[in-house]
Amino acid sequence: MKLVTAVIKPFKLDEVRKALEAFGVNGMTVTEASGYGRQKGHTEVYRGAEYTVDLVPKVRLEVLVDDLDVDQVLGVVAEAARTGKIGDGKIWVTPAEAVIRVRTGETGPDAL
Amino acid sequence: MPELSAGDTAWVLTSAALVLLMTPGLAFFYGGMVRAKAVLNMLMMSFLALAIVPVIWVLWGYSLAFDGTNGGLIGGLGKFGLDGVGIDSMAAAPIPEFAFVAFQAVFAIITVALISGAVAERATFRGWAIFVPIWLTLVYLPVANWVWGGGWIFELGALDFAGGTVVHINAGAAGLALALVLGKRVGWPKQPMRPHNLPFVLLGAGLLWFGWFGFNAGSALGANGLASAAFVNTLVATAAAVLGWLLVDVVKQKHSTTLGAASGAIAGLVAITPACAFVSPIGAIVIGVVAGSVCALCVGLKYKYGYDDSLDVVAVHLVGGVIGTLMIGLLATEAFTGGPEGLFYGGGVDLLWRQAVAAAVVIVFSFVVAFALGKIIDRTVGFRVSEEEEVDGIDLGSHLETAYELTSTSAGPTRGVPVAHAAPVRVEADTTQGA
Numbered sequence: 036m037k038l039v040t041a042v043i044k045p046f047k048l049d050e051v052r053k054a055l056e057a058f059g060v061n062g063m064t065v066t067e068a069s070g071y072g073r074q075k076g077h078t079e080v081y082r083g084a085e086y087t088v089d090l091v092p093k094v095r096l097e098v099l100v101d102d103l104d105v106d107q108v109l110g111v112v113a114e115a116a117r118t119g120k121i122g123d124g125k126i127w128v129t130p131a132e133a134v135i136r137v138r139t140g141e142t143g144p145d146a147l
Numbered sequence: 148m149p150e151l152s153a154g155d156t157a158w159v160l161t162s163a164a165l166v167l168l169m170t171p172g173l174a175f176f177y178g179g180m181v182r183a184k185a186v187l188n189m190l191m192m193s194f195l196a197l198a199i200v201p202v203i204w205v206l207w208g209y210s211l212a213f214d215g216t217n218g219g220l221i222g223g224l225g226k227f228g229l230d231g232v233g234i235d236s237m238a239a240a241p242i243p244e245f246a247f248v249a250f251q252a253v254f255a256i257i258t259v260a261l262i263s264g265a266v267a268e269r270a271t272f273r274g275w276a277i278f279v280p281i282w283l284t285l286v287y288l289p290v291a292n293w294v295w296g297g298g299w300i301f302e303l304g305a306l307d308f309a310g311g312t313v314v315h316i317n318a319g320a321a322g323l324a325l326a327l328v329l330g331k332r333v334g335w336p337k338q339p340m341r342p343h344n345l346p347f348v349l350l351g352a353g354l355l356w357f358g359w360f361g362f363n364a365g366s367a368l369g370a371n372g373l374a375s376a377a378f379v380n381t382l383v384a385t386a387a388a389v390l391g392w393l394l395v396d397v398v399k400q401k402h403s404t405t406l407g408a409a410s411g412a413i414a415g416l417v418a419i420t421p422a423c424a425f426v427s428p429i430g431a432i433v434i435g436v437v438a439g440s441v442c443a444l445c446v447g448l449k450y451k452y453g454y455d456d457s458l459d460v461v462a463v464h465l466v467g468g469v470i471g472t473l474m475i476g477l478l479a480t481e482a483f484t485g486g487p488e489g490l491f492y493g494g495g496v497d498l499l500w501r502q503a504v505a506a507a508v509v510i511v512f513s514f515v516v517a518f519a520l521g522k523i524i525d526r527t528v529g530f531r532v533s534e535e536e537e538v539d540g541i542d543l544g545s546h547l548e549t550a551y552e553l554t555s556t557s558a559g560p561t562r563g564v565p566v567a568h569a570a571p572v573r574v575e576a577d578t579t580q581g582a
Contacts, residue, residue, distance in 0.1 A: 079341065080400050082410060082446045082459060086339045 036131040036144065037105045041096045042068060043116040043124040048094050054115035060098055060108065061147070068095040074122040091122065099131055101144050152241040155369040159246045162365025165358045166253040170197055170260050172354025176409065177264050179347025180458050182340060184540025185268040186347075186550045192263035192275055196256050199279045204252040205229055208283065212251065212291040219299030222292045240368035250365060251295075255287055258314045262517075264458035265322030268340075269332050269537050272545045274530035278520060282321060286516050290317055290509055305505035306479065306486065306498070308377065309366040311421025311472040312509045319465025320510045321517035322456060328521035329531050331455035333538055340457075345405045352409035356385055359416045363423040376483045377423040381416065384423075384435035388415020391439025407443065410463060414442035417467030422475045425486060430478035438470045469506050476502040 043051060048065065055063065069090040076089040100108045105128055112126055136146040174193035178186045200208070210226035217223060226232060229248065238247035259279050266275070293300040294313045307313060332340065342348060363381045367374035392411025393403045418438030419431055426434065445462040449455065456462070476499025479489035488494030524530045536544030543549055 080396075080402065080404060081341055081406050082404075083399060083443070084336075084447075084450070085400075086341055088339075 036134055036147070037100055037102060038129045038131045039098045039100055039105065039108055039112065039126065040129065041098075041112050041116065041124060041126040042070065042093050043096060043112075044118065044122060045092055045094045047116045047118070047123075048096070051096065051112055051115040054111045055098065055108070058104075058108065058111050060100065062098075064097040066095040066097075068093045072122065072125070093124065099134060099147055101147060149237055149239075149241040151237065151243065152369065155240060155371070156242045156246055158370035158374065159240075159242050159250050159365060159368055162361035163246070163250040163253050165361025166250070166257065166365065167197075167358075169355050169358035169362065170253075170257045172351045172358055173257060173260050174351065175347045176351025176355060176413070177267065177458055179344040179349075179351060180264075180342040180406075181267050182540075183343040183551060183553075184542055184549070186343060187542040187548055188272065188545055189263070189267055191272065191546065192266075192270075193260040195272075195276060196260040196263075196279055199276070200256040200259055200283060201252050203280055203283055204248070204255055208255060208288055209248050209251065211284070211288040212255075213247075213296045216292055216296055216298045219293065219297075219302060221289050221298075222296050238368070242368060247368070250368075251291070254310060254314060254362070255283060255291070258287055258310070258318050259283055261314070261318035261460060261464055262322045262325065265326040265456045265460040266329055267457035268541055269329055269457075269532055270325070271529050271532050273528055274524045277524055277528060278325075278530075281520055282517055285520070286321065286513050287313075287317065290512070293509075294505070300505045300508075303501050303504065304487065304498075305472075305501040306425055306475050307421040307472065307505070308424040309363045309420045311417075311468045311475075312505050315417045315420060315464045315468030316472065316506055316509050317468075317513045319461055319463075319468055320513035322460030323454070323465065324514045324517035325521045325530075326454050326456040326461075328518060328525055329455075331453075332457065333534055335455045336450055342406060345409075348409045349405060352412045356412055356416060359385075359420075363420060367424065373424055373483055379428055380423040380426060380431035381419055383428050384419035384431040384438070385412050385415040387432045387435030388412060388418065388439030388442075391415075391436040392443040393439075395440050395443035410446070410459070411439040411443065414438045414463050414467045417464055418471035418474070421468070421471045422478070424483050425475050425479040425489075427478075427480055427482060430474075430480065433478065434471060434474050437474065438467050441470060442466050465510070469510075472502050472506045473499065476500070 069092050071089055071091055076087055076091055079086045079088055098108065109126055117123055134146045135142050170193050174190040178189040181189045207224065207227055210224050211222045214222040214226045232244050232248065234243065236244040238244045291313050292298040294307050359381055360378055364374040364378040367377055389408050389411040392407045392414065396403050396407040415435040415438050418434050422434055442463050445466045446459050448462060475489060477489045477491050479487060479498055480492050481488055487498045489498050490496055521530060532541055532544060
């Protein structure tokens with residue numbers, strides 16, 4: 036199993052969620068996040084005093100997937116999250132060594 | 148003795164209530180501009196003014212401000228505890244003296260509360276609690292006597308309809324003094340100190356604008372044409388000032404800002420306060436535009452000169468008050484009061500220099516006394532919170548409270564069992580002992 040983690044633009048969350056549901060992914064974990072990549076934040080002005088806000092609001096989305104599905108899930112998320120503009124985010128994959136469904140005790144792919 | 152007018156009395160009592168609402172309005176105007184960890188303290192400084200000032204006003208405040216004048220400098224103590232003020236006693240206008248006492252009391256409250264914007268996020272609450280009654284007694288009461296109580300500024304002929312010198316210049320100069328006594332906030336101006344709730348700021352500005360009709364139109368002390376003129380001037384100067392500030396915003400950073408709109412409204416209200424009965428509505432528009440744009444340009448001064456006037460009491464109240472006070476000397480017309488005319492209306496510089504003297508003396512007097520008082524408080528009971536308390540948040544440090552529970556895990560400083568859920572400790576007498 037693999038853990039697919041995606042940091043995306045918040046307004047893209049709904050599209051990504053729908054695309055993953057259509058693909059057959061049943062669950063996910065979503066966290067509000069903030070960070071920056073190459074786009075370097077934005078500027079806010081209060082009574083003439085400028086503040087550079089380095090950390091941009093993002094959404095962090097985590098999905099556990101079977102090894103066989105990883106490439107397709109990556110494709111689905113990337114496709115749905117893309118605007119083509121700077122700040123679209125990143126997706127990465129890490130190995131998940133064990134998974135257990137708390138309610139039933141099922142493990143491995145059955146627990147997904 | 149004038150005969151009581153029910154209409155005038157009703158308007159002045161209503162105005163007093165309107166002006167009272169300005170202080171909670173100011174609390175939200177200021178409260179929205181500080182960081183989330185200091186909003187309660189900001190609100191509380193205004194609320195403490197609401198608590199302290201009326202008590203002093205009844206005891207010796209009203210008497211020292213309005214019981215005649217001794218040498219043009221201070222009133223007497225003949226009305227200590229409102230001695231001699233009964234339901235039959237009348238003010239100079241055809242209203243009960245009690246109505247006048249109430250109307251003037253709410254002015255004193257907000258004047259003191261205005262100062263708190265300069266010391267936001269770092270003044271000890273006990274220091275503030277000591278500053279309020281003493282500054283009120285040593286500065287506000289004499290100045291009110293000079294200007295409105297028949298004192299020397301009144302005799303000089305300088306005009307202040309609703310509080311340009313008494314309220315705004317006075318509070319602005321004291322705010323600057325305290326900002327210098329307390330010093331900069333930790334991290335200022337390097338760290339971001341963004342307003343935590345701009346909707347609060349706009350809500351507060353709206354309440355201030357609403358209450359200000361009582362402030363200015365109520366100062367006619369009657370339900371009459373003069374009050375109506377002051378009302379229209381207050382309306383239009385404020386509107387023009389919002390436009391003036393936004394214009395500066397757009398020119399400087401190509402965007403109009405919410406904080407700019409709210410600040411522009413306050414700058415306009417401040418500037419029209421002394422002038423609202425002495426200028427035409429066109430004059431009021433001029434005052435509004437000048438105040439809005441000049442105050443917008445002045446908010447940058449604190450960065451240039453390095454004093455941390457947290458919420459721009461100087462740029463908005465001191466500068467706005469000076470603009471309004473001086474522009475009376477330019478734009479005063481005899482149309483409403485039959486009073487002296489300003490430079491642009493053929494009155495020469497006669498009124499202008501009197502206005503300038505009044506403004507300058509109040510600035511110096513208020514600044515010097517507030518600075519000395521602030522230093523004394525700082526050296527004795529302490530006027531600046533510890534660095535740890537300031538960084539953690541003055542709300543928690545001074546009041547054992549925080550304004551917002553933003554996440555379910557932020558139940559409070561106590562980790563583990565939340566204090567609220569712990570069983571109350573009960574100590575009962577052990578009746579078995581000694582049996």
